[in-house]
Every structure is written in structure tokens, then in C-alpha cells.
Amino acid sequence: MTLSDEAFEVVDAVHEHWVLQGIRDAAEMRDELADHLGAALRDGKSIDDVTGPDLQAFADAWAAEQRRDSKLWKWGAVAGAIVFVVAARVALAIVGERSLEVRIDLGGLVVVAWIAAAALFLVPRGRLTSAARPRSRRRTWLRDAMVITTVSLILSVALRLMDAPQLHLPAWVSVLAVAPLVLLVVALLAVDLPGVRRLLGIGDREVYRAEMRRRLDQHDEFEHRWKPGPD
Amino acid sequence: MVVTGDRRTQVLKGALDLCVLAVLADGPVYGYGLVTALEERGLALVAEGTIYPLLGRLEKSGFVTTYREASSGGPPRKYYLLTEAGRQELVDAGAEWRAVTAEIDRVLGVRR
Numbered sequence: 001m002t003l004s005d006e007a008f009e010v011v012d013a014v015h016e017h018w019v020l021q022g023i024r025d026a027a028e029m030r031d032e033l034a035d036h037l038g039a040a041l042r043d044g045k046s047i048d049d050v051t052g053p054d055l056q057a058f059a060d061a062w063a064a065e066q067r068r069d070s071k072l073w074k075w076g077a078v079a080g081a082i083v084f085v086v087a088a089r090v091a092l093a094i095v096g097e098r099s100l101e102v103r104i105d106l107g108g109l110v111v112v113a114w115i116a117a118a119a120l121f122l123v124p125r126g127r128l129t130s131a132a133r134p135r136s137r138r139r140t141w142l143r144d145a146m147v148i149t150t151v152s153l154i155l156s157v158a159l160r161l162m163d164a165p166q167l168h169l170p171a172w173v174s175v176l177a178v179a180p181l182v183l184l185v186v187a188l189l190a191v192d193l194p195g196v197r198r199l200l201g202i203g204d205r206e207v208y209r210a211e212m213r214r215r216l217d218q219h220d221e222f223e224h225r226w227k228p229g230p231d
Numbered sequence: 232m233v234v235t236g237d238r239r240t241q242v243l244k245g246a247l248d249l250c251v252l253a254v255l256a257d258g259p260v261y262g263y264g265l266v267t268a269l270e271e272r273g274l275a276l277v278a279e280g281t282i283y284p285l286l287g288r289l290e291k292s293g294f295v296t297t298y299r300e301a302s303s304g305g306p307p308r309k310y311y312l313l314t315e316a317g318r319q320e321l322v323d324a325g326a327e328w329r330a331v332t333a334e335i336d337r338v339l340g341v342r343r
Binding site: 028029031032033035036039040043045048049050051052053058061062064065066 | 261262263266267277278279280281283284287288290291308309
């Protein structure tokens with residue numbers, strides 16, 4: 001018994017979705033799903049026979065019954081996105097004005113922050129639904145893009161009508177605002193390091209696939225002569 | 232009006248936990264083993280993965296507990312095991328199911 005690349009794509013996508021949702025036992029659930037898919041495919045079933053046609057609904061239903069590390073993670077992520085948008089805007093202003101004392105258009109900042117926060121909520125869903133279904137991916141992305149664009153346009157018009165003010169930032173505030181961006185760059189460079197991926201509970205995909213294939217082969221070998229019992 | 236396909240889904244939603252408890256009453260079983268046991272008893276699920284949220288609910292309710300078994304040479308697997316509370320629930324819910332189906336059979340004029 002072994003898992004196809006398509007099945008691993010589903011396992012990876014669902015697992016990352018669970019990790020991003022703060023599911024404590026995401027790794028254990030991933031193993032269980034991979035094990036189930038391996039056995040089902042061996043018996044001539046399809047991925048859809050296991051997950052159903054809606055991968056998002058499947059993953060969310062399973063996650064709903066699990067323990068989460070924190071319900072605040074999503075709001076924390078959105079707050080983080082807004083902080084980084086502000087940092088990026090200030091960094092651009094510093095480069096543009098060649099000074100640490102800069103002026104920021106508040107209206108534009110609000111719109112960009114909204115786009116970042118909305119994308120953080122909507123885009124991971126698109127990635128998950130897309131795992132093995134390109135058509136579904138296009139539909140999901142199109143819908144999300146339409147929602148984000150429409151609200152952005154409404155916000156832009158509303159802020160223009162309200163004549164949103166400009167913010168004048170002193171040098172020390174600018175430096176403070178840019179600091180998260182520097183940290184983000186460092187984090188992005190570090191995220192591909194195996195140690196960091198392990199820390200995030202994601203792990204190295206290729207290593208995991210090789211390990212799971214080995215384990216599934218072992219299941220084949222022991223399937224019929226292994227009688228389990230509780231401790 | 233509920234069409235036939237939807238009715239089967241609705242009935243299954245209400246009875247799948249009972250079926251899972253009944254399979255677990257025969258002994259501990261892992262996820263896919265549970266699905267095949269249900270199939271062997273004539274119950275095929277539209278999406279097999281739906282048993283995992285259900286198992287999660289049963290575990291939360293205290294009807295099921297889990298353990299990981301790593302036998303000599305074999306890889307570890309998560310097994311689901313019926314608790315005493317689960318065994319009692321199977322008895323109670325089973326009686327309830329039989330009472331309800333008997334009532335419906337009487338209404339439909341079905342002879343047993």
C-alpha cells in the first residue's frame with residue numbers, strides 16, 4: 001500500500017489547514033488521515049470516497065471536534081497582518097521621502113490593511129479546497145477576490161468622501177513601525193529551515209512522505225497477523 | 232418534502248453513532264477498520280471520513296477512548312475503544328432506536 005502524490009497533496013493541505021487553525025493534535029490527525037487514505041486507495045476507493053466532494057467541509061468538521069491551542073490565534077494573525085501592512089507602508093514612505101519623518105495617507109492604509117486581513121481569512125481556505133481540485137480552486141479564489149475587491153472599493157470611496165487625514169510620524173515612531181517588517185523578513189528566511197518547520201508542527205514534506213510510505217508498507221505486512229489490545 | 236436520498240442521509244446522521252458504538256462493542260478498532268466493519272454489516276458511508284468527527288464527539292462525550300498501539304515490528308496506529316459509559320449508551324440508544332422504528336413500522340403498516 002502506498003499513497004499517490006495526489007493523496008499526499010490532500011493530506012498536506014488538510015494538515016496545514018489544521019495547523020493554521022491551532023488544532024493541537026494536527027500531526028496525529030494527519031497520520032490517521034494518511035493511514036485511512038492509504039488503506040482506502042489500496043481497496044480501490046477514491047480520495048473523494050474518504051473526504052467527500054468538499055475538502056473544506058471535511059477538514060472543518062473534523063477540526064470542530066478537536067482541541068485548539070487558542071481561539072485567539074486567528075485574531076492574533078489578523079492583528080499581525082495589519083501591523084506588517086503598516087510597517088511596509090512606513091518603510092515605503094521612508095524610502096520615498098528619504099527621511100525617517102514621514103507622512104502616511106490614513107485612507108490608503110486602512111484599505112491595504114483590510115486587504116491583508118481579509119486575505120488572511122479567505123486565502124488559506126482557497127488553498128485547502130484547491131488541494132486536488134483545480135476547478136474548485138479557481139471558483140474559490142475568484143469568489144474571495146471578488147469579496148476583497150468589492151469591500152476595498154467601498155472602503156476607498158467612503159474614506160475619500162470622509163476626507164481621511166494624513167498621519168505625521170516622527171522618526172522614532174517610524175523606526176518602531178518598521179521593526180516588525182524586519183522581523184518578518186528574518187522569519188521568512190528561517191521558515192524553510194527544518195528546525196523551524198518542526199517547531200511550527202509542519203515538518204519537512206518529503207521526509208514525512210517517505211516516512212509515511214514506509215509505515216504504510218509496514219501496515220501491509222502486519223495487517224493480518226497483528227492483534228491489538230488496550231493497555 | 233424530503234427526497235429519498237436526503238432521507239437516508241438524515242436517518243444515517245441520527246443513527247451512525249449507534250452503529251459505530253455497536254461495532255466498537257466487538258472490540259477496539261482503528262478508523263479504516265471501523266469503516267470496513269460497517270461495510271461488512273451492510274452500511275456504506277458516502278464519505279468515510281465523516282466517522283472521524285463522529286468519533287471525536289463520542290470521545291468528548293466519554294463513550295469512546297483512544298490509545299496508540301505499537302506492536303513489535305508494526306507501526307503505531309490510533310485505536311478506538313468503547314468505555315463503560317459507551318456500552319451503556321449503546322444499550323439505551325439501541326432500545327430507543329428499536330422503539331422508534333417499531334412506531335414508524337406500525338404507522339407504515341409494516342409487519343415484523
